[in-house]
Amino acid sequence: MAAASCTLRSTPLPAAVGSPAARSLLAAPTRPVRANQRCLVAKAQKRELMMWEALREGLDEEMERDPTVCLMGEDVGHYGGSYKVSHGLYKKYGDMRLLDTPICENGFMGMGVGAAMTGLRPIVEGMNMGFLLLAFNQISNNCGMLHYTSGGQFKVPMVIRGPGGVGRQLGAEHSQRLESYFQSIPGVQLVACSTAANSKALLKSAIRSDNPIIFFEHVLLYNVKGEVHGPDYCQCLERAELVREGTDVTIFCYSRMRYVVMQAVAELEKQGYNPEVVDLISLKPFDMETISKSIKKTRKAIIVEECMKTGGIGASLSAVIHESLFNELDHEVLRLSSQDVPTSYAYELEAATIVQPEKVVAAVHKVCGVRVAA
C-alpha cells in the first residue's frame, strides 16, 4: 500500500499540467460562493493556497489553538503525510502530536477512539480512504456507537480524514469511494470538501466538533488553488454551498464532481440554460433547508456523484427528495453515478466508469428539454 501511494504522490495531477482542459476542469467556479453559512465569523484577509496547503494551515491553526488536537496515521509525522497535509508540522509540535503509527488501520482507528474518549481530539488519517475499510469495525461499532451506548458519558470527538475517489489510473483498490458505505452508520457525520477555502474552514469546524466526523478529501483535488480565509473562519458542517444560482434545474454534487458539473455548466450556459448548482458538503445529515429551497425554485433535480449507483449518496438523497418534495417536482430525480464495477486501470475504461461533463449536459437536456441557443 505504501509503495502505491508513493507512486501516486509523484504522479502529476492534471491541474499541475498547464493544459487548457485541465485548467477549465479545475478552475474556480464562475460565480462566487454565496455567503449563506450561519457560522461566518471574522472577514479576515484572503490568500490563495493549494488545497493541501489550506488543509495544512487549518490543521496547524487548530493544533496551535488546542493542545489536545493531534494527528495519527501512517507516514504523517516525519514524512509529512502522503499528500503533504502535515508537512513539517512535527518540527513545531513534536513526534507525539504528529504520531507515525505501524500499518494497521483498525489499530490506529481504535487508538483514536480510545484517545478521543480520554480527553484528546485526534485526527486519524487514512493514507487512502479505501484503506479505512479495514477500520470499519472500529468506526461502526465503537466510534459511532460509544457516545450513545455509554449513555452520553463518553464522547468521541475525532476526525477521520483522507483522500478518496477515483484518481488517475490507480487501480480498483486505490479508487474506492467510501462515503456510501459509511453513510448508514449511526452516530457519525459525513463531510466532503471541494475547494481550498471550504477544505480549510470545514476541517477547522470538524476538529472543534464533539461528533465523530468522517472528512472526505479527493485524491485529485489537493493541488486545486483558491482563496482561503483567516484563522477564525469556521464553516458550518451541516450546510450545503450554493455554487451557482440558477432557475432551470438544480444539480447536486459533492467533492470533485463539483468541477465536472461546472465544466458542464460552461457548455450549458452557451446553450442557454441557467442551472443552479448546489455542492452538498454535508453528506450526512443532508442540508434539507438548502436542498428544498432550491428544488422549490427549479422543480427539477439531478444528482451527480462519484460513488457507485447502488446504495450511493444519490440513492439516499433521491429517496429523501421524492418523499418530502414530491409535489414540488416536475420530473423524477436523475442520478448520475459511477458504474457498479471495480475501477479499471486503463485510462479510457476508468474515464467511462465515472461521470463526465457530457453526461451532465445530456441529463439537463433530458430534464429541461433540448433548447436552441438564444
Next chain:
Amino acid sequence: MLAAWRTVAQRRQCPRAPALLAAARHLASQTAAASTQSASVAAEVPSSSSGSEPSARLLSSSQQPEERMDFPGGSVPFTAAMSFLGGTFSPRAPLPCYRTIDSAGLAIADADIPHELDQETAVKMYKTMVTLQTVDVIFYEAQRQGRFSFYMTSSGEEATAIGSAAALTNDDVIFSQYREQGVIMYRGFSVQDMAHQCFGNIHEQGKGRQMPIHYGSKALNFHTISSTLATQLPHAVGAAYALKLQKRNACAVAYFGEGAASEGDFHAALNFAATLKAPVVFICRNNGWAISTPATDQYRGDGIAGRGPGYGMASLRVDGGDARAVYNATAAARKIAVEQQVPVLVEAMSYRSGHHSTSDDSSRYRAAEEMRQWRARDPVARFQRWLVDQGWWSDAQDTSARQEARRDVIKALETAQKAPKPPLSAMFEDVYARMPWHLEKQQAEVFAHVRTHPDACPADIPVK
C-alpha cells in the same frame, strides 16, 4: 551518487533515514574498520577515488568479513549455520506460572511478594469476591426466570478481576471485555448499579441502551463495554497515548480473554503499544475456553504471555486463581508501565467454571470431571483460607457477609425491576451532540405512530 545519498540523509535530519545511511555505510570506504562501532560494518571499496562513487564491482572476498546485517529495523549478527527456531524445532519451554498461595490456600514459602497486601485491602478484596459470587449466582437465576434477557458469570475468575483491580489507582483507565465485573465492583460500582444496568431502567448510566452486563462508568474510569471482541485493546493504547501526552501518573488497563487474543486487534494493540511506548497493562484472562473452543484449538504457541516478548514487551504468566499473586503481578506491571512508559502483558491462568453465558450450556462440550476439579480449586476459597491464616477473617464473618450480600442482591433486583424505564425520546438522544433534522423527523414519526397505535410501544416505556 553516494554523496547525494549522504546529503539527502542529512537533510532529512531525522534518525529514520537508516536505509540511506546503512547503504551509504556499506558503500563507503572502510575507514573505521577497527572502530568500536561494532554495530555497523562498512566494506572497503577498492577504488582510489575520494569514495564518492560506489564501485560497480562486487565486494572482494579478500576484504574483512561482514559480521552483522544492518537493516532499517536494526542490526543482527550473521551466521553460516541454518537453524530454525520455534514450532517443532527446539521448542522453548513454556513461561512458568507465578503463584504465592497453593491450591489449598496455603502460603508458599519464599514466594516473591514485592507488594504485600495489608489487612484493609485484603479484606476489601475478599468481601468484594463474596458479593461478586452472590451477584453471579442470583443474577444468573434471575435471567433464567425471565427477569432480564442475558447474564454472564465470572465464576472461577474472581481473583483475576479483583486481585488486579486492587493493585490499580482510580486514575488508571480501564477497558474490559465482558467478564470482569469484579473490577468495576471493586472500584465502587454497587450491586444496585449492576441491577439497574441489567434491567435497563432510568437509573442506569447507559440510559438503557446497552444489553445486560455491559457496564460503564465515567466516574469510576471504567469504559462502557462494547460487545465486539478485542476492540477495546487499541482503545486502551489510545487512552495510554492520551495519558502520556497529558503527563499523567496513570496507565491504561485492558482486559481480554485468550480467545479474543486471536483477533487482529490484539496484534495491532500490542504492536502499537510496544512501538509507540504506550503505558498500557494488558491483562489476559486465559480461562481455557472460548464458548466451546478449548485453548488448545485457539493457538499453537505458548499461550498469550509467550507472544509478548515477540512484540518487545515484558510479559508475565500468573496463577489467576491466586488473588495475592495477581495483585502483586498487576502492581509490578503497573509500576513498569507508569515509570518506564512502556506496555506490559500479564496472562492470568484460570478456568471458566460457569457457562459462557446464559445462552450456553457448557456440559454439552465439557467433561464434568474437569469442571469438578477446577471448582475444587475455587479462587475465593483459596484466598479465604489465606485470609483466615492471617487472622483477618473468620467463619462467622463469612456466614454473615454472605447473608448480607444475598439480602442486598435480592433487594437490588427488586428495586431495579420496579424502577421505570427510560422514555421513548431517549432512543434518539446522544446519537450526536445535537439531534440533527433526520433524527428529529424519525422521532416525530415514532411518536405519531405510537400515539395512534398505543400497543406498538411496551407498556413500561413512557411515551415522552
